[in-house]
Structures are given as structure tokens and as C-alpha cells.
Amino acid sequence: MIPIYEAARSSIGQKILTSITGIGLALFVIIHLLGNLFLYLADGTMFNEYAHAMASRPALVIGGDAVLLAGFVLHAGNSLWLVMKNRAARGGSYRSWQSKAKKLKTPSSKASRSMAISGTALLFFIPFHVYQFKFGPGMEAGYTTALHGEQARDLHRFVVETFSQPTYVLLYVTVMIMLWGHLQHGYWSFFQSVGLITPRNYSTLRYGGFALATLLGIGFLMIPIWIYLRSLGVVG
Numbered sequence: 067m068i069p070i071y072e073a074a075r076s077s078i079g080q081k082i083l084t085s086i087t088g089i090g091l092a093l094f095v096i097i098h099l100l101g102n103l104f105l106y107l108a109d110g111t112m113f114n115e116y117a118h119a120m121a122s123r124p125a126l127v128i129g130g131d132a133v134l135l136a137g138f139v140l141h142a143g144n145s146l147w148l149v150m151k152n153r154a155a156r157g158g159s160y161r162s163w164q165s166k167a168k169k170l171k172t173p174s175s176k177a178s179r180s181m182a183i184s185g186t187a188l189l190f191f192i193p194f195h196v197y198q199f200k201f202g203p204g205m206e207a208g209y210t211t212a213l214h215g216e217q218a219r220d221l222h223r224f225v226v227e228t229f230s231q232p233t234y235v236l237l238y239v240t241v242m243i244m245l246w247g248h249l250q251h252g253y254w255s256f257f258q259s260v261g262l263i264t265p266r267n268y269s270t271l272r273y274g275g276f277a278l279a280t281l282l283g284i285g286f287l288m289i290p291i292w293i294y295l296r297s298l299g300v301v302g
């Protein structure tokens with residue numbers, strides 16, 4: 067048997083680790099979207115209450131950020147390692163493993179070929195996104211609101227002001243389209259990595275991944291568009 071340490075260091079082991087961390091990040095994306103659904107409301111009270119509830123639990127926020135950062139670094143690092151190794155090694159065991167998957171006609175068209183591009187875009191976008199909204203103007207800059215008789219940061223106002231600018235809307239929509247492609251292929255790649263793809267479940271997994279990625283992609287993509295249209299008075 068191959069030692070566990072050597073298996074973990076192999077291309078397949080790293081591929082599985084990348085997939086597992088990707089699943090963890092996808093779960094965060096789902097939770098993040100659920101909270102951001104409050105932005106579809108013109109009244110920012112519920113969104114500010116959600117943001118304030120998160121900020122009021124520093125231990126949870128710090129712990130969550132640490133886990134998220136670790137998962138993000140592992141996912142990005144392993145992905146880069148795999149790309150570099152696959153380019154350097156031709157005809158190795160990883161290619162042999164891939165060739166078996168190709169017999170099932172795994173989807174490796176646009177989404178698969180653009181994984182490096184979308185991954186790189188997300189690698190730069192996520193820190194920018196976190197910094198912009200987490201460390202952007204707060205109560206000291208006048209972004210205040212009353213929640214249950216207390217003063218709190220009016221994050222809703224800042225989000226609305228940001229997405230009332232067409233440049234930011236275009237940026238976020240572009241990145242969300244990339245996220246859609248990344249999630250779609252990542253979902254498929256997970257099942258491919260653990261060897262769960264069979265001719266029987268091929269269609270279910272393929273279209274299930276497409277449906278999940280599309281639901282999340284549209285959910286995020288429409289938020290800046292909706293806020294921008296509201297700023298123009300097109301929607302209420």
C-alpha cells in the first residue's frame with residue numbers, strides 16, 4: 067500500500083485536497099449569499115442587523131476568518147501546484163488517471179479550460195472585496211444607523227453607494243460570471259477526484275453542478291444590478 071503521506075503528496079491526493087477545500091469555500095459562498103439576500107430589500111434594516119450580529123461576535127468572526135483564510139490558501143496553493151506540475155510532467159500518473167475520466171466525456175470545455183483564469187481573478191478579487199466592505203467607511207465617517215436603540219455601522223448605505231456606480235457594477239458582474247464557471251467545474255472536479263463519476267450518474271452530476279453554480283452565480287450577480295437599477299428608479 068502507498069503510505070498516507072505519499073498519497074497526500076501525490077497529484078491525486080492534492081487534487082482531492084483542492085476539491086475538499088473548494089467544497090468548504092463553496093459552503094461559505096452559499097452562507098454569504100443567504101445573508102446578502104437582504105440587499106434586495108430597499109430598507110436596509112435587516113441587512114444591517116445581519117451585519118451587526120456578525121460583527122458583535124468577534125470570536126466567531128476571527129475564527130471563521132482564520133478557517134476561511136486557511137482554506138483559501140490551501141485551495142489556491144494546491145491549484146497552482148497542480149497546474150505547474152501538470153505542465154512540467156508529461157505522460158505521468160496524473161495524466162493516466164485523467165484519461166480514465168475522459169472515457170466518461172467529462173466536461174472540460176470552457177469552464178475547465180478557464181479555471182486558471184477565473185481562479186486568478188477570484189484570488190485578487192476576494193481580498194479586495196473583503197477589504198472594501200469590511201474595512202471601508204464606518205461609524206467614524208458618518209455611516210451610522212439605529213438598531214434596537216443603539217448606534218451601529220450603516221453597511222447597507224455603503225453597499226448601495228458602491229453599487230450605484232456603474233464601474234463597480236461591471237466589475238462585480240464580471241467576477242460573478244467567473245465565479246459561476248469556477249463553481250460549475252469545481253463541483254464536477256470534486257466527484258471526479260474521488261472517483262464517484264459513473265455512466266449512470268454522469269448526467270445527474272453534470273447538470274446538478276450546472277444548476278447549483280447557476281443559482282449561486284445569478285444570486286450574486288443580480289445584487290449589484292438590482293441595486294443599480296433601484297438607484298436609477300427602475301425598480302422599487
